[in-house]
Amino acid sequence: METKKFDVAIIGGGIIGSSIAYYLAKEKRKVAIFEAQQMGGKSTSAAAGMLGAHSEYKEFMQLYPFARSSQLLYKELYEEIKELTTIDFEKKNGGLLKLAYSEEEKRDLESILSLSSVEWLDCTEAREKVPQLAADIVGAAYLKEDVHITPLIACNGLSKGAKLLGAEIYEYTRVLRVEKNGMGYVLKTSQGTFLTDNVVVASGVWSNYFFQQLGLPHEIIPVKGECVAALNDGAPLHYSVFHDQFYIVPRNNNELVIGATKKWNDWTEDPSLDGLQEVIKKAKRMIPEVGKMKWKRAWAGLRPQTYDGYPFIGEHPEMKGLYFATGHQRNGILLAPATGKMIRDLMIGSPVEKRWVDAFKVERHDFMHREELSN
Amino acid sequence: METKKFDVAIIGGGIIGSSIAYYLAKEKRKVAIFEAQQMGGKSTSAAAGMLGAHSEYKEFMQLYPFARSSQLLYKELYEEIKELTTIDFEKKNGGLLKLAYSEEEKRDLESILSLSSVEWLDCTEAREKVPQLAADIVGAAYLKEDVHITPLIACNGLSKGAKLLGAEIYEYTRVLRVEKNGMGYVLKTSQGTFLTDNVVVASGVWSNYFFQQLGLPHEIIPVKGECVAALNDGAPLHYSVFHDQFYIVPRNNNELVIGATKKWNDWTEDPSLDGLQEVIKKAKRMIPEVGKMKWKRAWAGLRPQTYDGYPFIGEHPEMKGLYFATGHQRNGILLAPATGKMIRDLMIGSPVEKRWVDAFKVERHDFMHREELSN
């Protein structure tokens, strides 16, 4: 039997890998995704899906513009994928309220309030939008563009779109080894050997194995997040709310997704009782009536954290055709379109903004204006 | 403590009761829903959600026009509820293909093919729309208006809409007894006593208890349906497909909902192994590759069947202000808007088409043109 050969082999079938596959398949590249478990089954399905370009960043040089460009890409992707696959990302408009409980917390919001798409609401105005909010807030930054989607469905839409454009998807297929082979690569997998011109490692926290195997000292740290879902039998929540890294996001099926803890270097993928207790406490701080709601589910996921808070998006410093796209921390859903597009552009030779190339490149050492590791 | 009093008390929080509540709340009636378990938790959540006005009926005098009017009402309800509550019914356009495997089956489709919104596709045309279809079909009736929604979400949307307009919702509240009380009624429930001017019994198969308690000989027969969901990891399915009472309906989250058996007078609410075996077999007859797909879930629900296949929508023959809205058989989701509107119109004195009043009234005995009990 002849060995299959691809233009691009993507390792990891989460939303990052699926987005890359979609952008490359649109360029008629022969793409394959290799996923060790089920598509989107790990960090992607654990995410809440806020497209929080504004809520997530205090730094406006590299990451915010990249995030904002990704947020805007979602608008066209949403329509494209729906047309192509009938899959609807379940985009919920309305945006997000970032709460302040003190003048100090209000001051912390000043940098994002300077953006034209962000508006300050005092307590009364905020509670007009979300009457369920705790009465003791000072106010909230209203980030009207920070809408949200349902991550696993978006991942499905992107991978199914890629598939319809010719990509192949290998689930339950573990890549054991990537080896140089002439101008290209050999992939040894649990289901046989494949040839490919290019490789993209998009395996989230599990990318460490490939950094190591491919001779790089890089390391991704897991930051475990624990979440719960509650059934909202009260008035609908028209906006997401956010405070102190915790959030409440309304889903279309009446559920509120509430998260998330941050446990550094914790590789376990189950929620702990401590974690759930903390999540519930924080949610009630934002919307007290959440405590009365019906419990539905709990889960956990691992966010891939880099040493400086920037993702790795770029080529291996020495091995041409071998790319990394990982380390998106808590913003993998938001950054998936811009990451897919950037990898595509790097691969096909289209221009990419230099500040992003520099900020996200694998071989970077340090930066003048490194973002404070606030998230 | 003073006893609470309502204009209308609705017994049953499925999609029928929720629709009635919504239409009445819009008219500023003070409405309460009493649901013995969770809102939408029984037959509503078990349904596939096809709005099959055309696929379901061979009779065009009463039920088809009623069903068609209900189908059309969904278009405006969809927008209204989304605006009011942010809840999106997850309407999937595309419509439905009703398959024929022989000339005889094709002839059975003739009556619906005479409708302007229905089109005949030969085998090739049908497989252009749905390449996954079995190759041995003769063709299919394409019912482009028979789109589908996600039933539990539609039920949530309607009840939440009603609530925002003032309705009260009592979950886990069993109505034990309805008693005449002057011009109105007393409801004795597991959670206390309530007064109301009007009562609507909308409890599906569980309406029998109230027929009996209120002196009527009517009986609803359960027709149990068993379903499975599969994960579609192949090409998306852009249409629902239907054959011999079985169907495959694509959901937005990549799942295919497949159903359903018909077990007369079976009150158990769990799927049986026999049932699932039959469902899988029928699904593979329509789309062979379904057999390779991943199993997700199985469930069952009870359809409320009347002796003549028509629902009971109307007033008790002797007790003014006491209404029934039950017996919708396998079309409760489709008929919910028209039922809600009809009960509203009967109650507020707006005109209702006489043929529907006559066909669905509780005290009917027989009909000249009774639909054959094909479903």
Next chain:
Amino acid sequence: METKKFDVAIIGGGIIGSSIAYYLAKEKRKVAIFEAQQMGGKSTSAAAGMLGAHSEYKEFMQLYPFARSSQLLYKELYEEIKELTTIDFEKKNGGLLKLAYSEEEKRDLESILSLSSVEWLDCTEAREKVPQLAADIVGAAYLKEDVHITPLIACNGLSKGAKLLGAEIYEYTRVLRVEKNGMGYVLKTSQGTFLTDNVVVASGVWSNYFFQQLGLPHEIIPVKGECVAALNDGAPLHYSVFHDQFYIVPRNNNELVIGATKKWNDWTEDPSLDGLQEVIKKAKRMIPEVGKMKWKRAWAGLRPQTYDGYPFIGEHPEMKGLYFATGHQRNGILLAPATGKMIRDLMIGSPVEKRWVDAFKVERHDFMHREELSN
């Protein structure tokens, strides 16, 4: 078709109804159980299964001896049912530690410490038995006889035992009405009419409907309890632990069952976020490392509470052959055997201890030595 006729019709297929059925079927009575949902699916399956004759009672005149006799009956039932059905109740020996965090709490334990089967352990001794215990306990009462079982399995065993001895089980069958019929009764159910000489109402909190329908003013109040299960990946827990109405009970499959809140007059059957937060907090107070454990599930159940804390076990004051067996509060599992035996003895005319007849009879008004409503 002839109407079926039974010697005894039991309404309610939880552990109380199943135990009654078993004891009566052993006496060759022709028994039927009518269960509105699934056997054991409500309060029985929500229970932790501690046979806490000693941990639960401060009163030693009526309830403790009754509970203790029931605890002893489990020893023979366990063997009998295993022999007959192969079902093993999963009895875990070891018993229970009732913790004291202060001298005052220790004093509260004095009454049970006077019992010969109960032993005081100081902090060191208690932590020899359960090294995971919080270090700041003063000590614990060690109730070595208060072992536990898995409630749903015990219920299954009893009902399957009854069935093998001739009982009939009607699941998903709601009893709508009990009517006097000559010397016996007619049961109108959702699945037809049945005749019976005797009726036993054993429907937990849902018995209210029958009290009302049968002309009695009695009322059962639900006391909702919320629970969680954690996966114990640490050292095994050889004992149950208990403090301030909360408990941690080890199951055979490595899970710890942790409960339970007490919410008066709450009829909802889902756990709330508030409830789970409280359960976790209380569990960590007893065994701090529980916080690190993996979350598994959450659920809730309704305990049937009477006005005076005693169950109703006895005949209707005016209707011969009509019995009640409900109101066991949080001790339904423990009291099931003694309740089954007492109903059997009342029905077949065997002697029953007078103090129990008097304490539990339906028509009682008040008692000289009423137990303080501490539970």
Next chain:
Amino acid sequence: METKKFDVAIIGGGIIGSSIAYYLAKEKRKVAIFEAQQMGGKSTSAAAGMLGAHSEYKEFMQLYPFARSSQLLYKELYEEIKELTTIDFEKKNGGLLKLAYSEEEKRDLESILSLSSVEWLDCTEAREKVPQLAADIVGAAYLKEDVHITPLIACNGLSKGAKLLGAEIYEYTRVLRVEKNGMGYVLKTSQGTFLTDNVVVASGVWSNYFFQQLGLPHEIIPVKGECVAALNDGAPLHYSVFHDQFYIVPRNNNELVIGATKKWNDWTEDPSLDGLQEVIKKAKRMIPEVGKMKWKRAWAGLRPQTYDGYPFIGEHPEMKGLYFATGHQRNGILLAPATGKMIRDLMIGSPVEKRWVDAFKVERHDFMHREELSN
């Protein structure tokens, strides 16, 4: 931080790895288990747990005696682990009936019928033991020693036992690489580096990665099995039944575990609709009333198959201190104790039966009396 060092590092936390850990921990070896996901979460939890020494083998030179010795070891392990950890393997006595539907099938049973512990039952006798059996059987071989246990619980018991004796358990820890290091080995894992004198690869089908990395051409083929569980609301099943590689096994909680398909080289870990249809059909062939039972769950697991049907239990031909224990096909539960004991004996230098050493050694090529690959 100093690198941790163990006497033995076991890769894989299923029942094979857990048994090895237990036997070595009893010998005071410093043991660690590295499990990529949760302990017992893959093939172990998918297994039915029949200890089918007699039902599984037609060959009596190597595997049957090994299997039989393992079956006998369970008797002592059962008591030991219960004493040490309180965990009860849920052993169900009764044994197994291997059905014959024709004289030919009866002849196929002749070899096991020659064993003293196996008895032939004609149709009447078989149906006395299991009245639910299909009426058209010719008879059954009654294998009274082939009892069954609950696999995940046995795995928990063994690993918890090992832990109490000093073993360390690393869940969610993927071993990326095993490297020679002086007289011992270095393990590079997703959670850091460890040193060890000995390594045991016990990763079922996922052992392939280590064969490859360690320079061996061996390959394990997955044979996927799909299963369903039904709720037995009829008479209890006192025996397991077996026919044509399919089985029905009663669990203590009233469930029947029914399996299993055999799909060669299928790495997906979800059940397919085809698979479930086949399982249900085969189960009904044995016990027709299974079709009426309530559906509970479906799942799948991957059996590790070697080229000749024998497991690999032994040392790497060139790397001292590096062992394999994998390839147990559908008998991993049954063979776990004997495998654990054999690895222990090889490692500590105790005698092991030569025929087993030869039959299971990693570097074997072929055998004179190779078992026919019937399973």
